[in-house]
Structure formats: C-alpha cells, structure tokens
Amino acid sequence: MSLNLLGRFARSPRVALNRVPRRWSSISQRPGSDRVQFPGAVNSKFTTEMSFINPTDLPSIPTFRVMNSDGELLDPNRKPLGVSNEEILTWYKNMLAVSVMDVVMFEAQRQGRLSFYMVSAGEEGISVGSAAALTPDDVVFAQYRETGVFQQRGFTLKDFMSQLFANCNDNGRGRNMPVHYGSKYPRIHAISSPLATQIPQASGAAYALKLQSLQNPDIPPRIVACYFGEGAASEGDFHAGLNIAATRSSPVVFICRNNGYAISTPTLEQYRGDGIASRGVGYGIDTIRVDGNDIFAVYEAMQEARRIALSDGGRPVLIEAMSYRVSHHSTSDDSFAYRARVEVEDWKRRDNPIIRLRKWLENQGLWNEDLERETRDKMRKDVLKAFGEAEREKKPPIREAFTDVYEEITEEAEAQMKELKRILETYPDEYDLRQYQDGVKGI
Template structure:
C-alpha cells in the first residue's frame, strides 16, 4: 500500500506546475536554478534557391513559389535597372552633380518582397528601398526629379536625395532620423485594421539591423503585437550599421530572436535569394491579415540576411572598417543578380545576347532621364515656406521677405536660381 502511494506521489511530482502570475502566460515552475542567455543553435535561415541558382530539394515547389518565366524576367530586369541607376547616380554624386546618394549593391533581392505586396498596401521605407518603388511603378524621371530636387519632385525639392515618397504608390516619404518609420508603420497598420475593408491592407516596414538598436524598434514591435496590427516588419540585416559591424551592435541571435520575444511570428530568410524573399513576404502578408486560418490580424517579422556590397552612402568609406578583399569575395561568391541570372539561364529563359541588350537599353534610358533632369527648373523659393501652416505666420512672412530681398540684392550668388526659376518665381 505504501509503495503504491509513493509511486502515485512521484507521478504527481513530475508534472510541472504552471505559473499563474499575469505577466507570463506560458511559464512553468522549476526547482532547477539557472540563468538563460539564449545560448545554443541560432534560428534557421530559410532558403529556396542556392547560390548557383538551383532550387533547394525538399523546399517549396516552383508552383508554390509563384515562379513563372514572366515573373522571373520582371524581377531580373528590375534588379538590373536598380543596379544601373545606382551606378550612374553614385558617379553623379562623386562629380558633385547631386549632394548625396545611397546604393543597393548586394541587396537587390529586396525587390522580391515588393512582388508579394498589393498596390493598396502602404510602405514605410528606410534608405535602400528604391527597388520596391521601381517595382510599384516609380518612374526614372521621378527618381531623377527627387535626387535633383527639380520642379517635378513631389517633395518640392525640400528633401535630401534618395528620400523618396509617393502618395500615388502608397509609399510614405523616407525621413533621415533612424527608425522613426517603425512606430509610424505600427500606427498606420492599426488604422488600416480599423478600416475593416473587404480586401484588407497591410503596412510594410523596411529597416536595417542598425535601426533595431534604437528604442523606437522595441516600442513599435510591442505596440504592433499588443494591438494586433497587420504590420510586416522587414529587417535587412546586411552586416553593418553605417560603420558598425553587427558583432559590435548585439550579442544575441540576430534580429529575428527579438520578434519571438515580443510574441511575434518570425522567420529568417536568405536575403540574397529573391524567391525566398518573395515567398516569405507572401506568407507574411496572409498572416498579417489573419487570412492564414490561424488567427486575427497580427504583426510578422522577417529578418533577411544579406551583405552590403557598397558603402553605406556617399558620406562613407567602408574600407576604413572592412577590407576590400572581403567585399570582393562576397560580390564574387554570392551576388543576388548573379544568382537569379543563373536560375534563368538554367531554364533557357535568358542568354548572353539578351543580357547585353538589357544592360545597354537600361543604361541609355537612365542616362536620358539623367541629362534631362539637370536641365529642369527648380521649385520656386516660395515653396520653402508653404505646406506647414494653412496661412503663413508673421514670422514666416518676415523670413520670406528677407529671402526675396537677398536674392534681389545679391544676384551673383543666386544666378542659378534666377536662371532656373525666372524672376517672377523669386
């Protein structure tokens, strides 16, 4: 009798007791003392296509990935256009023709994420989302007008180059301060959720791993998680925040592990694999809207591991903190465009002649818009004072009058202004 009681007691003893405190819902008591530091194997990285352009065995099928010849060619052409735009505009800045520029070298597969969004979805970018805009229909002329601050710029020349925005394409204007777009995206997604539209819309928010070191990152993820906001947080973890390598930014397992900490469904993908990026974004969008059959609208975090081939911007010299050999090694062994081109060639969807023709055609198109942009007029100086108040305040009127006086009094310093705008706009 005593033996049976002992066994029964032992059986009951091994059942862990669930914690009932409201602060943690899925914890159990243990008598084993120990701190947790997240050590051990890191989260896996999803890949659909290897560096040689071959689809991975055991992964999603071509049909599941949404691969068609038309889609593959479009993605590749957009990558080439982005790369060509970057080459020409980077050199333009070096020649002093524009003040600033940022390239997307090595991160062109980001375009795959744009292919899984809907036009009505709103996008919050950081610095390297020009490819997303290209895919959504931002024209070369619009790129040039923004970088040159010409009269055709929807921002009226009041933003730094590459700070793009387009109300037509539901792309919120990029701002220089780091990470501000994350809480904005969470808030916008909450507003979209309250719209209760039939189709549903998500807020897509892009940022780098450096932005994840800012406080706004944590506020945004927690807000989105607790309010069930249909936000897709897309982290481009390219290894460097300006001049700071990721090894000096954090000790934990990348950025993906932080999403899990906030109770957000998370995936890490090969950011150089356009099919993995496309597929992950497609699934994330369904999850964000609650269309996956597993719940209501909620945020999703995608961490895309990649490598920044170019400098952070034209204000940066990356050779000061990494070797040129390291950069060239990455360019040679795993370039997103090369990977996709190999995929196309393996299916006889592309050849050397088509490659040469595309490169020549794209370069001519970019250079044509480039030369025209330099000749276009600048916005009137009056635009410096508008769009803040419904009516100009007395202080702004005084500043405007002072500016007009200076232009008239010192015409030699404002000659280019007068030539571009005409005296009636000054």
C-alpha cells in the first residue's frame, strides 16, 4: 500500500486511522514522564517498589444509612427527604401488603392450591424504596423477589393473583410459572427464571433509550432499573452486562439485593472481596452500598442514582443493597437445612425494613397498634377475596399457547394446533378441558 493511499484511508471518515480518543492522545511518553500513558492504564504512576494490592489491606466500601434500627434519624440536621408523610405511609402499606400476601400465598402453596411461590420477607424495603424513586416511564427488569416493585408501581391484587393462578386475566396469558410477573405499563419486563439473563438485556435496553432520546429530544428522560441478587452476580451475564453498560454509557441503575444467600449458598462461599459493590468500581461504574433495611436510604440512593444515570449523556450506576433473606429461598427450599433457625430468628428480632419504618412512623405520631391491626386484617381479607376469585377463573384458551411467538402463527405451529385438537377430540375422557375458556373450541 502506497503512502498516498494510506493517507487517503486515514482521512476517510469511515476509517479515521489517525483518530484516537482524547484521553489517549498522549500515548507517546515524554522524557521524564512519571506515569503510564498506555491506553489501558491512563494516569498510573511509575514506581520502583513492587507491591501487590491485597484487598484485605484496603478499607471496605461504607454502607449508606439514614435511620437506625429503632427508626431514629442518625443525623438530625440532615435535609428533609422531600417526601410527604402521606407518601411514606403509602410505602409502609405497600411493604405491609407484600408481607401479608406472602404469608397467605406461602400457606396456599403448602395446601397444594398453588404450584410454586417465593416470598420477599426482609427485602421489602429495597423493592418499594427503589421503585418509589422511579417514574412510570422508566423501564424495569426484575428478578423474582421484586414483588414490592410491582406493588409500588400499581400492580393490583387481581394482577398478582391472575398471574399466580395463570388464569384468563393474566397479563402473560398463563404462559409462565408463578411469581414471574410482567407489566406493559408501567414498563416491567416479564420475569424469567434463569439467573442474570436480564442484566445484559437491561444494558441493551438502556442504550436503546439513550439512542431514542438523542433522536427525539421531546421524549422524557428515562432510565432502566435492573434488579438481581448477589447470587446472580456470580453469573457471567452480570459481568457482560456491566461491561456493556460501562462502555456504551447506558443510563441503567443496577440494584443488587445482597441478602446473604443464593439459594443454599452463603455469600462466604460465593465470592471473595468487598461484596458486589467493589465490582462496580472495577468496571468504572458509579457505585454505592446502602442499608437495604432502611427504606429512606434506599430511596435517596435510588433517586440520586437515577440523576447520575441521566447525566453526561447517560452512564450506569450500581447499588448494592445489604439485607437478610428471612424466608426460605422458595417453596421448593428448606433453608434450615443449611442455616441455623436461631440465625433467622435473630435477624427477625434485630432488624427488619417494615419494623424499622413502623418505628419511625410511631415516633412521628403517624401510626399505632390499632392502625396496624386494622390494616393487616383488611389486607388479609382483601388478599383472600382476590385469591378466591382468581382461583375460580378459567384458564386462557388453549390457543394462547401458540400465539405471540411470531406476529403471525407459523405453518408449523398451525400443524401442531391441528394435531393437538385431533388428540383432544379423539380422547375426550383423558383430558378435562372445562377449566379452559372455550374448551377444545379454543384451539
């Protein structure tokens, strides 16, 4: 290749061989420079001392907290939250509603009236507090312990129960297992069982929102909120997702619920190092660790994280919310097989997001024992009523099992539907179709 041809390529806007990022513009070392100017380690000083960094020699990332376990503000001189008492009462009632529903549905599964369930005991403050800082237009990718996010964003008891029983009113048309909720608006993508798959999806969705905003400035600023547990952070998708978000400057807030256990694996057996927050720093992401049992701290951290995510054209943020999983992992799990019962009871007594906020409300004269009893009784009755109604509803038409995969049903799917209909009509005594809308006609 001639020098003239190379120069022509270098001037081409497509190739731009002579263009380098501004921060790498001084790759060449000047005589006497005291630091590395390589692209991968900008502003790293030279040293003649060989020293390996040992993480145990470094201070741990602090945990942001607003109030203690007695519901008392730690800094009486701090500025107000900017949230009305009525809104804080709504937060409390939403956490309480999740807790009451969890107890009822856990018992229902044990009675065989539900195939599967997962409770959120001990983590209600993370989901409700973070969701309170979002707008309805923000997009959410959840895992499966974010019932409080749905509750705070307007999901009704009918919505919850319809999904749990996979009946004809289910947003997902009965296609998913229980506790895998989804909402078209406010935007919450349907939950999927495999761990961490939502993390790179959230990064890509946030990048798409960024591009949309650039193309249409009239679109209101939006972020993606992505929830997962510390167990999911052990998956490869976690690292891929954070790296995508960091390099593409995606406006996404990652919320990691570090509740101490990934199913039966305690955190001490999952990773070494300073929790999950230290990984965010490693990926060049704005990071904070917060007390997940303090709903005020969670709300403030999420509110600021959202602001940061929308600044400078967009950038990711990682929140590690520290909590304790009081409940079993799911109805398929017996956590006392791998942890002591006294440990769980100790956490129940020592700290809990619901109890902590209740103490604050009582200190403010906004709540009392009578209100607590009346509210819990009413919520339980409402849950049982919605439970009974959803359980009696019919399942969606069988045809729904084939729709919505493609815009139009494919020839292969049509053939499968015909074969299924033939089998059901040939052996009517083998299949009870009374629970489905339209029976065999619904195919």
